[in-house]
Amino acid sequence: MKERAVYKRILYFSIILAFFGAALFVVLTGDTYSREETKTHDGKPEDRLIIAHADIFGRLERPGVLFDHGLHVEASEKESCDTCHPGTDDGNLIFAFPFRLMDRNREHVMDGFHKKCIGCHNRMTEAKKKAGPVRCGECHAEEKHSLRTVYPRVDFDFTTHEKHVRSLQKRCILCHHSYNEELVYEEGTEQSCYYCHDAQEQRGPSLAEETKLTLAKGLSIRNVSHARCVNCHLDRAKEGAKAGPVACAQCHTGRYRTIEELSKVSRPDRDQPETHLIHSENGRMKGVQFDHAFHEKNTPHCRCCHHETLRACRECHGPKGSSKGAWISAAHAYHDIFSGYSCAGCHNARKADTQCAGCHHHLTGLDMQKKGQQREYCGVCHSGKREVPVQTGMRALSELTPEKVPEKVTVNVLEKEYEPAVFPHLRIIRKLAAISNESKMASYFHQDVRTLCRGCHHRSDAGAEAARNKPPYCRNCHSVTFDPKDMNRPRLLAVYHRQCMACHEKMKIRAVGCEDCHKAKKTGPDDIF
Amino acid sequence: MGISRRNFLIRSAALAGAAVVGSITKVRAGQTPDSRGEGYGVLIDTTFCNGCRKCEWACNEWNKNPNQPIKAYENKSVFETYRRTHAHTFTVVNRFINPLNAEPVYVKKQCMHCQDPACVSACFVEAFTKTGRGAVIYNPDVCVGCRYCMIACPFDIPAYEYHEPVSPGVTKCTLCYDRIRRDGGLPACVEVCPTETLRFGPRKELIAVAHERIRNNLKKYVDYVYGEHEVGGTSWLYLSAVPFEEIGLRQDLGTRPIPDTGKGFMFMVKVLEIVAAWPLVFAAFHAIARLRKKNADTRVSADDKNAEEHDRKS
Ligand code: SF4
Ligand code: SF4
Numbered sequence: 001m002k003e004r005a006v007y008k009r010i011l012y013f014s015i016i017l018a019f020f021g022a023a024l025f026v027v028l029t030g031d032t033y034s035r036e037e038t039k040t041h042d043g044k045p046e047d048r049l050i051i052a053h054a055d056i057f058g059r060l061e062r063p064g065v066l067f068d069h070g071l072h073v074e075a076s077e078k079e080s081c082d083t084c085h086p087g088t089d090d091g092n093l094i095f096a097f098p099f100r101l102m103d104r105n106r107e108h109v110m111d112g113f114h115k116k117c118i119g120c121h122n123r124m125t126e127a128k129k130k131a132g133p134v135r136c137g138e139c140h141a142e143e144k145h146s147l148r149t150v151y152p153r154v155d156f157d158f159t160t161h162e163k164h165v166r167s168l169q170k171r172c173i174l175c176h177h178s179y180n181e182e183l184v185y186e187e188g189t190e191q192s193c194y195y196c197h198d199a200q201e202q203r204g205p206s207l208a209e210e211t212k213l214t215l216a217k218g219l220s221i222r223n224v225s226h227a228r229c230v231n232c233h234l235d236r237a238k239e240g241a242k243a244g245p246v247a248c249a250q251c252h253t254g255r256y257r258t259i260e261e262l263s264k265v266s267r268p269d270r271d272q273p274e275t276h277l278i279h280s281e282n283g284r285m286k287g288v289q290f291d292h293a294f295h296e297k298n299t300p301h302c303r304c305c306h307h308e309t310l311r312a313c314r315e316c317h318g319p320k321g322s323s324k325g326a327w328i329s330a331a332h333a334y335h336d337i338f339s340g341y342s343c344a345g346c347h348n349a350r351k352a353d354t355q356c357a358g359c360h361h362h363l364t365g366l367d368m369q370k371k372g373q374q375r376e377y378c379g380v381c382h383s384g385k386r387e388v389p390v391q392t393g394m395r396a397l398s399e400l401t402p403e404k405v406p407e408k409v410t411v412n413v414l415e416k417e418y419e420p421a422v423f424p425h426l427r428i429i430r431k432l433a434a435i436s437n438e439s440k441m442a443s444y445f446h447q448d449v450r451t452l453c454r455g456c457h458h459r460s461d462a463g464a465e466a467a468r469n470k471p472p473y474c475r476n477c478h479s480v481t482f483d484p485k486d487m488n489r490p491r492l493l494a495v496y497h498r499q500c501m502a503c504h505e506k507m508k509i510r511a512v513g514c515e516d517c518h519k520a521k522k523t524g525p526d527d528i529f
Numbered sequence: 530m531g532i533s534r535r536n537f538l539i540r541s542a543a544l545a546g547a548a549v550v551g552s553i554t555k556v557r558a559g560q561t562p563d564s565r566g567e568g569y570g571v572l573i574d575t576t577f578c579n580g581c582r583k584c585e586w587a588c589n590e591w592n593k594n595p596n597q598p599i600k601a602y603e604n605k606s607v608f609e610t611y612r613r614t615h616a617h618t619f620t621v622v623n624r625f626i627n628p629l630n631a632e633p634v635y636v637k638k639q640c641m642h643c644q645d646p647a648c649v650s651a652c653f654v655e656a657f658t659k660t661g662r663g664a665v666i667y668n669p670d671v672c673v674g675c676r677y678c679m680i681a682c683p684f685d686i687p688a689y690e691y692h693e694p695v696s697p698g699v700t701k702c703t704l705c706y707d708r709i710r711r712d713g714g715l716p717a718c719v720e721v722c723p724t725e726t727l728r729f730g731p732r733k734e735l736i737a738v739a740h741e742r743i744r745n746n747l748k749k750y751v752d753y754v755y756g757e758h759e760v761g762g763t764s765w766l767y768l769s770a771v772p773f774e775e776i777g778l779r780q781d782l783g784t785r786p787i788p789d790t791g792k793g794f795m796f797m798v799k800v801l802e803i804v805a806a807w808p809l810v811f812a813a814f815h816a817i818a819r820l821r822k823k824n825a826d827t828r829v830s831a832d833d834k835n836a837e838e839h840d841r842k843s
Contacts, residue, residue: 338748352630364746482715487730487738488745494577494725501579501724513603514581 046070047248049149051113056104062136063145069248075130081234084116093234095226152254154225157300158265159257167242175228179210190270191310192303197221204308204326206316256300263297270302270310275388280319280330286384288334294388307341337365343381347441355435356442357506359455362499380445389444393437396449400429406471413480413492418518423500429453456499568644568663569709570732570756570764571719572739573637575776576749578726580608580622580635584718588620588639591705591717611777614638615688619702620718625776634769636776637718637726640665640686640702641756642764645786651681656699663732663764664704672698683760683782704764732764739768761786 047070052060076083085093098112117132117139124131133139168174176190177183195203196210198221203211214220229244229251236243245251272292279287295305302310309315316325317333325333332342339345344366351360366377383389399405405426412420432452436442446452450462453472460472470476478492490498504512514520582602589596594617608624620639627634642665649657649665656672659665667687678687678699690697705716709729719727728735739754755767760782767778774780783790 367747482728484730487728487734488741490725493723497579497723498577498725505579512579 047073049151049248050144050147052148053109056109057106062140063142064147065139066141066144066147073247083120092227092231095223095230151248151252154251155256155300156225157257158262158268161268162265174232179213188271192301192306193224194221194303195308197224201307204316204324206324207308259298259300262300267293267296268302272296272310277386278313278334279384283319285378285382288381289383289385289388291388305341305346331368335366335368337367347445350441354506354508355439358503358509359432359452361502361506363455363458380447392447393443394433394449394452395447397433400426400433400449402426405429411496413496414518416521418514418520421496421518568661568732568764569704569729570642570663570735570766571704571716572728572730572735572766572768574726574728574739574742574768575634575636576768576770577724578622578635578637579724580605580624580633581723582607582622583721583723584637584727585618585620585622587717587721588702589618591708592619592703594618608633608635614640614686614701616690616692616700618688619700623777625771627771628775629771634771634776636767636769636778638684638777639718639765640704641684641759642702642704643760643786644762644764645760645788647681647683647760647787648678648687650788651677653677660706660710662704662706662709664706664709665701666703666706667699667701669696669698674698681787683779683787732762732766735766739766742768758784760784761789 048066048068050064051067052064054060072084081093084097085095087093098109098116103109118134121132121134125134164175165172172187172190173185175193177185178189178191179196194201195207197214197219199211199215214224230246233244233246237246274291274293276290276292277287278290296302299305313333314330316322317328317330318325319330321327321329321332328336333339334342335344336342337344337348340349348365350356351365407424407426409423409425410420411423429449429452432455433449436446436452453462457472459477462472465472465476474495475492478490478495480492482491483489500517501512504510510516583599586596586599586602588594608622611623612618612621614621620637622635622637625634625636626632642659642663644659646657646659646665649659652672653675654671654673656668657665657678658668674689674697676687676689676699679685679689687699687701689699705714705718708714708716715729716727719729728738730738736754736757739757743750743752743754749770751769751772753773755769755773755778756763756765761784767773769776769778772780
C-alpha cells in the first residue's frame with residue numbers, strides 16, 4: 001500500500017514539474033507562438049477594413065474590429081460623410097476617424113471610437129432603427145483576430161492622369177502644388193506627389209525639408225491622396241458633374257495596366273525632349289543619344305527614372321557630383337547597376353527575365369569601376385551619333401555556317417559512366433538569336449552575333465584563340481580535375497552541369513534529369529567507389 | 530533484483546571513474562592543440578546546388594549505409610518535408626524557397642566539423658576526436674551511450690542507433706576521414722558533386738576563396754561566410770544568396786565555441802555526478818529497501834488479520 005502511495009507522490013511531483021516546465025516553455029517562447037498571421041479578408045478588396053491601430057496601442061488587449069465601411073455609407077446615406085469624418089474650415093473633409101485620431105493619444109483615440117460608435121448605435125436603437133452592436137465582444141470578435149486588411153496600392157498611371165487632364169480641362173492646380181512656406185502653384189513646375197509625400201522611399205538632400213515636414217504633419221501619400229481625391233470627387237458629385245469613385249474598392253482595384261496598355265496613351269506633356277544627347281563637354285566618352293520618348297513608353301511613371309524631380313539628371317548629378325545629388329556623379333548615376341533609377345540598373349533588372357536569364361544569370365553586370373572591363377560594350381550606347389539607331393536585327397548571322405561554327409559538340413567527360421552527351425551547338429545559337437531579335441532591348445545590345453557567343457564562352461579570348469587556331473573549348477581553361485592553383489575555377493564536369501542545367505532551369509526549357517543529356521552505361525556511376 | 534542492482538552499481542562506478550579521469554586530465558579532451566584555424570574543410574556554394582542528391586547517394590555508398598540505386602535519388606518528392614540526419618543518413622539535402630524570387634534553394638546538411646566541437650567536450654569518455662585534418666571522428670568502442678553529444682551539438686547532428694539491439698552507437702558524418710587522411714583524397718560527396726557546389730581544401734584557403742567569390746560577384750551573395758566564425762568556426766563553410774536563416778542555418782549561435790560557454794556548466798554537471806549522485810543513489814536504494822521491508826511487514830499483519838477474522842467466523 002505504502003509503495004503505491006510513494007509512487008503516487010512521485011507521479012504528482014512529476015506532473016507538477018512538467019507543468020512548471022510547460023509554463024516556462026510558454027513564457028520563453030510566448031512571443032513566437034502568439035504571432036498572428038497576416039491575411040486580407042478573402043484576398044480581394046471590399047469596402048471593409050480592420051481597425052486596430054497597433055501603432056498607437058501596441059499589443060492589443062482585444063482583437064481588432066472588422067469595420068464595414070460600405071455598410072455604414074449605405075446606412076447613413078441621408079446624412080453626409082461629416083457625420084463621422086471631421087471637416088476643415090475650407091469645407092474639405094479629413095478622412096480619419098474618430099476626430100481625435102491625429103492626437104495619437106491612446107485614451108483619446110479609444111474614447112473617440114467608443115463614444116462615437118456606441119453613441120450612434122444607441123441613438124439609432126432609440127429611434128427604433130436598425131442599429132449596430134454595442135457590446136464589447138460584438139465588435140471585438142475573437143475569430144477576427146488574425147484578419148488584416150491590405151488594400152492594393154492605387155496606381156495613378158499615365159492613362160488615369162490623361163483622363164483627369166481631359167475632364168479637368170488642364171487645370172493642373174487642382175492637384176499639383178509646390179511648397180514655399182505655403183502651398184503655391186506655378187505653371188510648368190508640376191511634379192509627382194510621391195516626391196514630397198512618400199516617406200517609404202529614401203529621398204535625397206534636395207527634398208529633405210519637404211519630406212521632413214510632410215512626415216511631421218502626417219501628410220503621407222495615403223492621407224493626402226484620400227483628402228485630395230475623395231474630397232474632389234464628393235464636391236463634383238454635389239455639383240452634379242461627372243465624378244470619380246469614393247468607395248474603397250473602386251480605386252483600390254489591384255489591377256495595374258501593363259506597359260503595352262500604357263503605350264497607347266499620348267505622352268504626358270511637360271515640355272520634355274523627344275530625344276536628348278547625353279554628353280559632357282570634355283568627357284572621355286562619346287555622347288549617348290537617349291530616346292526619351294521611347295523610354296516614356298516603357299515605364300509606368302516619370303518617377304521611375306526622375307526619382308526626385310522632373311528636371312534633367314545632371315542638375316543634381318554633375319560630372320563630379322555635388323551635395324545636391326548626394327555626391328553621386330553623373331557617370332555613376334547612369335551606370336550604377338543596382339540602382340532602380342539608373343540606365344544600367346534598369347537594363348540589368350531586365351536580364352532576370354526568363355528569356356534573358358539563361359545567359360545573363362552567370363555574367364556579372366558591367367561594372368564601370370572594375371579594371372579590364374570589356375570596353376567594346378561601352379560603344380553600344382556611347383556612339384556619339386545624334387540620330388536614333390534603327391533596329392536592324394542581329395548582324396553577322398550569315399557567318400553561322402557549319403564550317404565555322406560546329407553544328408554539334410560531343411561532350412564525353414563522363415565517358416566512364418555515361419554515353420557521350422551531344423550538344424546541338426548551332427541549333428542553340430540560332431534559337432538564342434531568334435529570341436534576341438524578338439526583344440527590342442536585346443536586339444539593340446546584341447547587334448553582333450558574337451555577343452551571343454559570350455553567353456557561354458564567357459571569358460574566352462576569341463582573337464587569340466583564332467590566331468592559334470585553337471577552338472574555344474571549355475577545357476582550355478577548366479581542367480578535368482580540381483584545380484589546386486585556382487580554387488575559384490571550377491572543374492570541367494562542374495562547368496558543364498552548372499552552365500547547361502542552370503540555363504535550362506532559368507529559361508524554363510525542360511526538366512533536366514541525368515539521362516536527358518547522357519544515356520547511362522551498363523557500368524553506371526555506381527562503380528566510382 | 531539483486532543481479533540488476535549489482536550491474537547498475539558496476540556501470541555507475543565505471544561512469545563516475547571515467548568522469549573523474551576526464552575532468553582531471555583535460556575537459557576539452559581530444560582536441561589537438563593546433564587544430565583551430567587549420568585543417569581541411571569544404572565550401573558549400575548553395576547558389577550552384579541543383580538538388581540532384583548525388584552527394585547523399587555517394588555518402589551512403591562510401592559509408593556502407595543502406596542505399597538505393599542512383600536513379601532513385603532523382604525523385605524530388607523527398608523535398609516536400611524538411612529532413613535531418615539520422616542514424617544511417619549522414620547527410621541530407623533540403624529544399625528552401627528563396628523569398629525574393631520564389632526559386633528553390635537546395636542546402637546540404639551534415640556535421641559541420643566544428644573547429645572547437647561541442648560533441649568532443651561533452652563526451653566524458655573521449656569517444657570524439659578533432660583530428661588535425663579537420664574531421665571530427667567518433668570511436669564506438671568507448672562510447673557508453675549517454676548521448677550527451679546529441680544534446681551538446683548546436684547543429685543537431687549526432688544520431689543514435691535506437692534500432693540496434695546489441696550495441697547501439699552514435700553516428701554522424703566523418704568528413705570521409707578514411708579518404709582524406711591520405712593526400713589528394715576527397716570526401717565522397719565532394720568527389721561526386723556534378724556542379725562543384727562542394728569544394729574541398731585547406732580551411733584557410735576556402736575562406737579566402739569564399740570572400741573572393743563574394744567580392745567578384747557584386748550583390749550575388751550575402752556578404753557573409755557561414756561557418757567562418759559560428760561557434761568558433763567550422764570546417765564546413767556556406768555561401769548563400771539568401772539570408773542564412775531562410776535556408777535553415779541558425780544565425781543565433783554566436784561566435785564563441787560551445788565548449789567555452791558550456792565548460793563551467795559541464796564541469797558542474799560532472800561534479801554533481803560525482804558528489805551528489807552517490808548519496809542520491811544510496812538514498813533511493815535505501816528508501817526502496819525500507820519500503821519493501823515495511824510492505825512485507827504489512828502484508829504479514831494483513832495475513833494475520835485475515836486469519837483472525839477467519840478464526841472468529843468459524
Ligand atoms: S551533389 Fe552537389 S549539386 Fe547535387 S545535391 Fe549534392 S551538393 Fe547539390
Ligand atoms: S556539428 Fe555537432 S557533431 Fe559535428 S563537430 Fe560540431 S558539435 Fe560535433
